[in-house]
Amino acid sequence: MKKVILVAETVVGLLCFSLFLKIDWMFSLCVLVFSSIYLFGIIDSGKNPQRIDAHLMVGGTMFFISMIFAITNNLPHLEFSTAHLLIIVMGLVGLIQALILRLKFK
Amino acid sequence: MALRVALCGNPNVGKTSLFNALTGMRQYVANWAGVTVEVKEGIRNWQGVKIDFVDLPGTYSLSSFSMDEKIAREYLLYKTPDILLVIVDALSMRQGLYLFLEAAELDTKTILVVNAVDEARKQGIHIDRQELAKHTGVPVVLTSAVTGEGIDDLLDTILRISSSDKKKLQFIFDEEVEKMIKALESEFISRPSLQSFPARWLAIKYLEGDPQTVALIGQTQVVAGSLREKIAEGRYKHIDLILKEVLKTSGEVMTMSDALDHVLTHKYIGIPIFLTLMYMTFTFAFQTIQPICDGIEALFTFLSDLARRSIANNTISSLIADGIISGVGSILVFVPNIFALFLILGIMEESGYLPRAAFVVDRIMYRLKLSGRSFMSFLLGFGCTVPAIMSTRGISDQRERTITVLSVPFISCSARLPVYLLIASVFFEKEKGMVVFSVYLLSVIVALMSAVLLNKILFKGEPSFLVLELPRYRMPKVKNLLLYVWYRGKHFLMKAGTIIFLASVILWILSYFPASGDPTKSFASEIGRALSVLLKPLGFDWRLSTALIFGTAAKEVIVSTLSMLFGFGKVESLGSTLTSFYDPVTVLSFLVFAMAYIPCFATLGSISSEIGKRYLIISVIYSLAVAYLLALLVRLLGGWLV
Numbered sequence: 001m002k003k004v005i006l007v008a009e010t011v012v013g014l015l016c017f018s019l020f021l022k023i024d025w026m027f028s029l030c031v032l033v034f035s036s037i038y039l040f041g042i043i044d045s046g047k048n049p050q051r052i053d054a055h056l057m058v059g060g061t062m063f064f065i066s067m068i069f070a071i072t073n074n075l076p077h078l079e080f081s082t083a084h085l086l087i088i089v090m091g092l093v094g095l096i097q098a099l100i101l102r103l104k105f106k
Numbered sequence: 107m108a109l110r111v112a113l114c115g116n117p118n119v120g121k122t123s124l125f126n127a128l129t130g131m132r133q134y135v136a137n138w139a140g141v142t143v144e145v146k147e148g149i150r151n152w153q154g155v156k157i158d159f160v161d162l163p164g165t166y167s168l169s170s171f172s173m174d175e176k177i178a179r180e181y182l183l184y185k186t187p188d189i190l191l192v193i194v195d196a197l198s199m200r201q202g203l204y205l206f207l208e209a210a211e212l213d214t215k216t217i218l219v220v221n222a223v224d225e226a227r228k229q230g231i232h233i234d235r236q237e238l239a240k241h242t243g244v245p246v247v248l249t250s251a252v253t254g255e256g257i258d259d260l261l262d263t264i265l266r267i268s269s270s271d272k273k274k275l276q277f278i279f280d281e282e283v284e285k286m287i288k289a290l291e292s293e294f295i296s297r298p299s300l301q302s303f304p305a306r307w308l309a310i311k312y313l314e315g316d317p318q319t320v321a322l323i324g325q326t327q328v329v330a331g332s333l334r335e336k337i338a339e340g341r342y343k344h345i346d347l348i349l350k351e352v353l354k355t356s357g358e359v360m361t362m363s364d365a366l367d368h369v370l371t372h373k374y375i376g377i378p379i380f381l382t383l384m385y386m387t388f389t390f391a392f393q394t395i396q397p398i399c400d401g402i403e404a405l406f407t408f409l410s411d412l413a414r415r416s417i418a419n420n421t422i423s424s425l426i427a428d429g430i431i432s433g434v435g436s437i438l439v440f441v442p443n444i445f446a447l448f449l450i451l452g453i454m455e456e457s458g459y460l461p462r463a464a465f466v467v468d469r470i471m472y473r474l475k476l477s478g479r480s481f482m483s484f485l486l487g488f489g490c491t492v493p494a495i496m497s498t499r500g501i502s503d504q505r506e507r508t509i510t511v512l513s514v515p516f517i518s519c520s521a522r523l524p525v526y527l528l529i530a531s532v533f534f535e536k537e538k539g540m541v542v543f544s545v546y547l548l549s550v551i552v553a554l555m556s557a558v559l560l561n562k563i564l565f566k567g568e569p570s571f572l573v574l575e576l577p578r579y580r581m582p583k584v585k586n587l588l589l590y591v592w593y594r595g596k597h598f599l600m601k602a603g604t605i606i607f608l609a610s611v612i613l614w615i616l617s618y619f620p621a622s623g624d625p626t627k628s629f630a631s632e633i634g635r636a637l638s639v640l641l642k643p644l645g646f647d648w649r650l651s652t653a654l655i656f657g658t659a660a661k662e663v664i665v666s667t668l669s670m671l672f673g674f675g676k677v678e679s680l681g682s683t684l685t686s687f688y689d690p691v692t693v694l695s696f697l698v699f700a701m702a703y704i705p706c707f708a709t710l711g712s713i714s715s716e717i718g719k720r721y722l723i724i725s726v727i728y729s730l731a732v733a734y735l736l737a738l739l740v741r742l743l744g745g746w747l748v
């Protein structure tokens with residue numbers, strides 16, 4: 001189940017990256033880096049199941065941060081594209097993820 | 107008479123936080139080891155008794171290797187307090203108790219304070235207070251500097267113990283060690299020069315091979331340092347026995363710290379994540395926040411217009427409008443940027459992430475023969491170079507310390523930010539965040555390369571050992587955060603009211619006279635022209651040269667100077683005038699020169715007081731040479747590319 005979420009979020013993250021590439025290439029690189037947190041979650045998951053949780057939690061937080069960044073940075077122009085909508089969804093999902101998984105650790 | 111109570115303990119256990127909670131003061135607290143580097147005092151009245159609290163730098167043991175450890179140790183030995191609080195961290199008691207066992211032999215009334223119990227509780231660790239008091243022989247207080255738990259209790263305990271008799275505390279080693287200690291002890295007691303020190307303590311330190319004690323005592327029949335391992339081993343064995351009784355833990359789950367560390371210091375994505383977060387920080391602080399800065403700029407333009415219109419006397423209205431308002435205002439415009447930058451850096455530092463970046467870049471640092479401690483000094487350098495240089499007291503290796511002190515000034519302090527922002531926003535409107543970020547990155551690279559270079563030149567590249575102290579992750583406290591931002595931003599504001607104000611007035615005088623308002627024929631232009639001969643190869647005219655000269659007082663003054671030299675009596679913005687005067691390549695090499703050249707007066711002062719006058723001169727020549735070379739390089743590269 002968690003692995004499915006990781007895969008799905010990696011894919012959506014990469015999609016986000018390609019959408020932002022034309023709007024703001026530096027920010028798209030940020031999205032790429034954060035997507036790779038999910039990606040490495042899939043790779044690392046073999047050894048310790050709690051590592052998946054760690055990747056989901058940190059990845060979620062990072063996407064939440066990028067959401068805030070994307071919104072505040074775009075506030076003066078007030079034009080929200082599909083890319084922006086997508087990052088907002090990813091951010092909110094990420095926040096929920098982080099809040100739930102936080103309880104799994106001491 | 108006031109009761110003098112000293113707080114000692116390992117680094118980052120919360121001594122200063124407790125000190126603040128006890129005295130109501132607001133000393134700088136941060137989530138990494140080596141924050142406090144000086145002795146600080148504060149007073150509290152409790153039930154009619156005046157208590158004088160003393161906060162000391164953190165130390166792992168009372169053998170002194172680094173400067174700040176020496177400060178703590180000297181204080182305890184030569185100004186022995188009435189009561190000593192040994193603060194240990196509830197989550198790393200093993201290391202804390204080691205220091206306690208040493209301190210207990212100092213023959214002072216001692217209280218053991220276990221701090222951060224709130225965090226221990228959260229991790230399911232229970233600490234048995236009675237048991238701990240029984241095994242250590244001193245009163246034990248459990249506190250949390252954050253929630254305030256146990257503070258009153260601590261104050262009560264201090265009063266109680268102050269009126270009771272002193273108890274002699276001794277930790278007994280095994281027979282072989284004890285025999286040696288006894289022999290030395292009786293020898294020391296007979297020496298008048300050692301009368302004021304606890305003899306047993308000296309004997310143990312001597313056997314441990316503590317350099318200062320050995321220097322104090324000289325040679326005896328026993329070889330100094332011969333029992334170092336035995337003593338440490340004995341203490342740790344004892345501590346482990348105590349802890350087995352005292353600590354009750356539950357469960358085997360990955361801790362939050364482990365989880366975060368796994369991802370954030372990941373082998374492959376650790377560094378990219380760090381760079382990404384830094385990029386976001388800079389973009390936020392310099393781009394997102396811009397509308398607020400524009401507002402402030404508009405305000406100052408309005409004020410200077412008002413002054414021009416409402417004051418009849420030309421000279422005075424020029425002094426106020428062109429001198430003071432434009433000089434000080436051109437810098438205050440950047441206040442929101444600076445506060446925003448430090449707010450985010452503060453969150454990163456307080457949460458424990460930034461100190462961990464030291465771990466991420468650890469392999470690089472190691473190759474540069476630097477330790478995590480110098481990395482923190484470099485980080486502090488982004489605020490102001492002076493406290494960064496002070497913080498090098500925590501570096502135990504004298505060689506490394508010198509290298510760090512000489513390299514830290516290359517790190518872009520907040521005073522240099524207005525210069526970057528002015529130029530970036532005029533010439534590189536769209537990529538402003540990017541340009542400033544690159545200059546910062548360049549300044550880090552230059553600082554690191556300078557460390558390597560100095561290591562090679564001055565010290566022939568002897569290898570250094572690596573010490574990394576990782577704080578744990580913590581939710582940043584709003585109060586600490588605001589304090590942090592205020593500490594960093596404060597001196598910026600204060601400078602605007604003092605040095606920069608003064609410099610603005612002097613500058614105005616120099617550029618108004620003798621031609622009454624034509625800067626091109628002023629005294630300032632004479633000064634600039636004299637120097638611009640030297641700076642000609644870099645493409646700097648007399649205006650830029652003048653700005654650089656005055657910038658040595660404080661680097662913000664570069665901006666004030668430019669705004670004055672270009673702004674006389676004009677209403678249109680500095681930006682449009684600048685673009686008509688210089689091409690981007692000149693301006694970029696100016697930027698790089700401003701980044702690296704002579705540290706400001708305050709920095710030079712602290713370099714000379716921390717490592718000696720000789721290094722002041724070295725620093726001036728060295729930084730000028732580096733700045734000149736870099737600027738020339740930019741010019742050549744730029745000329746070749748454009």
Ligand SMILES: Nc1nc2c(ncn2[C@@H]2O[C@H](COP(=O)(O)OP(=O)(O)OP(=O)(O)O)[C@@H](O)[C@H]2O)c(=O)[nH]1
Nearest residue numbers: 118119120121122123136140141142164222250251
């Ligand atoms: N949760 C919790 N955090 C604490 C407590 N005491 C201190 N801290 C945090 O621990 C960190 C270090 O606190 P400081 O007071 O600077 O530690 P210090 O011992 O003075 O450190 P040095 O001066 O470097 O030796 C800060 O982030 C504090 O907010 C506590 O009781 N509970």
Ligand SMILES: [Mg+2]
Nearest residue numbers: 121122141142
């Ligand atoms: Mg402190």
